[in-house]
Amino acid sequence: MECDSARAYVEIERESGLAAPAPKHAIRFTVNDDLSQAPPLSRIAISASFTAEPIQAPLEFWSRQLRHPWAVRFAPFNQLYQTLHDPASEFARNRRGLNVMLVRLEDLGQFSSLDAEALVQMESNFARLLDEVARADNHFAAPLMFVLCPPSPGLMSVPGWAELSQRAENHLRAALAGKRTIYARHWRDVADRYPAEVWHHPDGEELGRIPYTDLYFALLATVVARQFDALTRPPFKVIVADCDNTLWAGICGEDGPEGVRLTEPNRQLQDYLLAQRELGMVLTIASKNNEQDVLDTFTAHPEFPLRPEHFSAWRINWDPKPGNLASLAEELSLGLDSFIFIDDNFKECAEVEEALPEVLTLPLPFPLEDLPRWLAHVWAFDHAVVTEEDRKRSANYEKVRAFKRAATGAASLEEFMASLGLTLHLAEMMNEQLPRCSQLTQRTNQFNTTTIRRTEAELAALAAGGRQVWTATVADRFGEYGLTGLLILEPRPTELYIDSLLLSCRVLGRGVAHRMLAFAGQTAFDMGLETVAIPVVETPRNLPARQFLDSLPGARISSDGPARVYRVNAVELGQLKWRPPENAEPAPAPPPASNGVPARLFRGYGNIARTLSRPEQVLEAVRRESLVQYVSADVPGAPATEAERRLARLWAELLKRPTVLVTDNFFDLGGHSLLAVLLLMRIKEEFGVELTVDDVYSGTLTLGELARTLEARQLGDISAEEYESLLREIEGLSDKEVQALLAQEEDNAGAESHN
Numbered sequence: 001m002e003c004d005s006a007r008a009y010v011e012i013e014r015e016s017g018l019a020a021p022a023p024k025h026a027i028r029f030t031v032n033d034d035l036s037q038a039p040p041l042s043r044i045a046i047s048a049s050f051t052a053e054p055i056q057a058p059l060e061f062w063s064r065q066l067r068h069p070w071a072v073r074f075a076p077f078n079q080l081y082q083t084l085h086d087p088a089s090e091f092a093r094n095r096r097g098l099n100v101m102l103v104r105l106e107d108l109g110q111f112s113s114l115d116a117e118a119l120v121q122m123e124s125n126f127a128r129l130l131d132e133v134a135r136a137d138n139h140f141a142a143p144l145m146f147v148l149c150p151p152s153p154g155l156m157s158v159p160g161w162a163e164l165s166q167r168a169e170n171h172l173r174a175a176l177a178g179k180r181t182i183y184a185r186h187w188r189d190v191a192d193r194y195p196a197e198v199w200h201h202p203d204g205e206e207l208g209r210i211p212y213t214d215l216y217f218a219l220l221a222t223v224v225a226r227q228f229d230a231l232t233r234p235p236f237k238v239i240v241a242d243c244d245n246t247l248w249a250g251i252c253g254e255d256g257p258e259g260v261r262l263t264e265p266n267r268q269l270q271d272y273l274l275a276q277r278e279l280g281m282v283l284t285i286a287s288k289n290n291e292q293d294v295l296d297t298f299t300a301h302p303e304f305p306l307r308p309e310h311f312s313a314w315r316i317n318w319d320p321k322p323g324n325l326a327s328l329a330e331e332l333s334l335g336l337d338s339f340i341f342i343d344d345n346f347k348e349c350a351e352v353e354e355a356l357p358e359v360l361t362l363p364l365p366f367p368l369e370d371l372p373r374w375l376a377h378v379w380a381f382d383h384a385v386v387t388e389e390d391r392k393r394s395a396n397y398e399k400v401r402a403f404k405r406a407a408t409g410a411a412s413l414e415e416f417m418a419s420l421g422l423t424l425h426l427a428e429m430m431n432e433q434l435p436r437c438s439q440l441t442q443r444t445n446q447f448n449t450t451t452i453r454r455t456e457a458e459l460a461a462l463a464a465g466g467r468q469v470w471t472a473t474v475a476d477r478f479g480e481y482g483l484t485g486l487l488i489l490e491p492r493p494t495e496l497y498i499d500s501l502l503l504s505c506r507v508l509g510r511g512v513a514h515r516m517l518a519f520a521g522q523t524a525f526d527m528g529l530e531t532v533a534i535p536v537v538e539t540p541r542n543l544p545a546r547q548f549l550d551s552l553p554g555a556r557i558s559s560d561g562p563a564r565v566y567r568v569n570a571v572e573l574g575q576l577k578w579r580p581p582e583n584a585e586p587a588p589a590p591p592p593a594s595n596g597v598p599a600r601l602f603r604g605y606g607n608i609a610r611t612l613s614r615p616e617q618v619l620e621a622v623r624r625e626s627l628v629q630y631v632s633a634d635v636p637g638a639p640a641t642e643a644e645r646r647l648a649r650l651w652a653e654l655l656k657r658p659t660v661l662v663t664d665n666f667f668d669l670g671g672h673s674l675l676a677v678l679l680l681m682r683i684k685e686e687f688g689v690e691l692t693v694d695d696v697y698s699g700t701l702t703l704g705e706l707a708r709t710l711e712a713r714q715l716g717d718i719s720a721e722e723y724e725s726l727l728r729e730i731e732g733l734s735d736k737e738v739q740a741l742l743a744q745e746e747d748n749a750g751a752e753s754h755n
Contacts, residue, residue: 043095044100045090047100070228081132099145105123105155105168130171140457142457146185147184214682218618230384246364262304265372285316322352376613403476424512438455445541449537487520501545508544536563554572640662662704666701
């Protein structure tokens with residue numbers, strides 16, 4: 001049945017003209033090689049309207065750079081509709097990763113020529129494709145990234161192209177706006193951040209429908225990897241900024257509050273931090289200064305975009321900055337691995353980096369005029385999803401601080417809790433709450449029983465599959481905190497199993513968890529189940545959740561793999577209430593002290609901004625890395641001439657071979673038709689020689705033979721026989737005859753220069 005479905009969608013593509021025929025000499029090949037015995041859990045699945053396999057090497061480079069193993073898989077050539085609809089497609093089988101669709105307008109049809117009629121058909125087909133993509137929102141387990149790629153220069157020269165291009169861009173933004181699991185990119189937006197002067201490859205397009213240069217494929221891979229990183233890495237939540245020569249130019253303690261200046265780079269940084277605050281980041285200050293001097297500086301400069309009220313906390317004193325950052329983390333009840341520290345002083349940065357390796361430390365670039373480009377390429381500031389709760393985060397932390405101040409000043413904790421006016425609203429999850437609920441599973445660490453991370457599609461599938469997903473909305477006399485908790489219940493034959501119980505750190509210490517478990521006990525009783533089972537998996541960060549479960553009266557504890565399972569009588573759990581300190585829900589634990597081991601696998605975002613911000617840098621790094629293992633072996637048959645050595649390095653890169661000998665055959669080493677096309681493209685780029693498919697597509701082609709062919713072409717396109725004869729003649733000359741010939745060449749060159 002699945003095969004019939006897939007075949008039907010292929011027929012739909014053909015009838016609508018969406019499956020473009022290959023050119024005369026086109027070679028198509030799809031490679032899905034999983035060479036490792038234990039393939040990574042993450043996957044990037046790519047469906048393209050052109051041959052996109054050259055993107056694999058730079059994507060694998062980024063996988064290694066980010067220390068996030070992922071497999072790269074390709075759907076069949078130009079089968080966009082089938083990939084969207086076939087239940088066995090690469091998109092459908094991608095359970096945890098990113099689906100990517102790369103599309104060119106001119107590939108969406110069978111056009112004998114690019115003219116006005118072709119433009120009309122392209123626009124119609126593009127509109128239809130966008131409609132299908134929009135319907136796929138929340139359909140796959142992995143989110144979908146849709147990239148409209150640049151057209152060929154030939155299409156851009158057709159009258160009416162400019163108008164069509166603008167309409168297509170508008171349609172792209174309108175059709176995919178507001179989609180929860182689809183991220184649209186237009187090639188013009190990409191070019192603003194990653195300009196590439198040479199992007200079209202006419203020879204590659206003719207030979208194998210490879211329309212782009214290696215440079216542009218490196219660019220596309222960078223854009224895809226950046227999106228994947230934003231979707232999957234633990235989020236950063238706090239920005240800690242220095243003041244002197246960071247937020248402003250000058251030293252307020254020496255120049256005086258009125259003497260500091262707001263240079264253009266400083267203004268750009270303040271504007272950027274303010275924009276990050278609007279996206280949900282919490283702003284704080286860590287500055288070695290007198291506090292009053294800093295406050296007076298803000299007062300003396302009303303032109304500053306940032307004001308004191310924009311900062312949720314600060315440590316302005318003469319203490320070491322690592323201690324101040326740890327103090328800020330404790331006040332905000334957030335882990336240090338969610339902090340970004342920005343300072344102009346490299347010494348201060350080095351001290352923080354050494355003492356608190358979990359903090360992402362970013363020294364400002366030098367010169368400071370490079371700041372806009374640098375900020376645009378610090379991936380850590382990217383936000384894949386921004387919810388309404390994110391935008392309220394700074395205001396919510398002010399409520400947390402007010403709560404702590406009131407609790408500290410209360411006559412007794414019991415009296416304080418009685419006056420809290422806590423309200424908890426539990427309701428089954430609605431579709432519009434999926435982004436926030438998924439975000440909670442991704443971000444909540446301290447009060448999270450299992451720390452299972454889930455996408456929107458996975459949460460929706462849980463709810464559709466019979467599990468109860470309950471959202472918790474909390475408020476008290478200090479304000480409303482929004483959707484801050486999640487309770488996932490799985491009814492089993494003999495008990496109610498709590499798949500996940502998690503609460504934002506903003507509402508800990510209020511008895512919310514007691515009420516949520518009481519609700520679970522009442523639910524179990526209503527379903528006729530006697531027991532509630534609560535598994536907890538120990539992590540370095542979820543001590544508050546474990547302490548709370550340890551305080552449950554009458555709990556029976558057993559082991560189930562990595563989890564400890566607490567089983568409580570449903571009736572008793574339904575009567576659970578907050579009690580005074582000895583049994584109280586614990587306040588947020590301070591972030592764990594640094595033990596020298598970063599909580600994140602990757603913190604090199606500053607290095608990316610400095611050294612991998614341009615496509616040229618990425619391509620150079622990809623090629624350099626691919627040749628690290630190449631060894632010119634000191635054995636018979638090792639490359640000897642310059643052409644052989646250069647060609648051997650090229651083969652080693654394409655074939656992923658550590659050593660290549662002159663007698664090696666390209667296809668015996670693993671070459672295939674697609675790699676042969678890529679080889680032709682690279683030879684033209686590096687040697688300036690244009691070969692045909694027939695020159696390399698031979699079962700007997702060796703590296704030595706191809707090197708001699710290249711040398712012959714560079715000498716003036718003489719035949720192989722003439723070249724061999726010339727080599728034999730040169731080898732037969734004596735040293736005296738060679739010197740005489742060289743002297744004659746110099747005389748001839750001098751005469752030509754004189755004339």
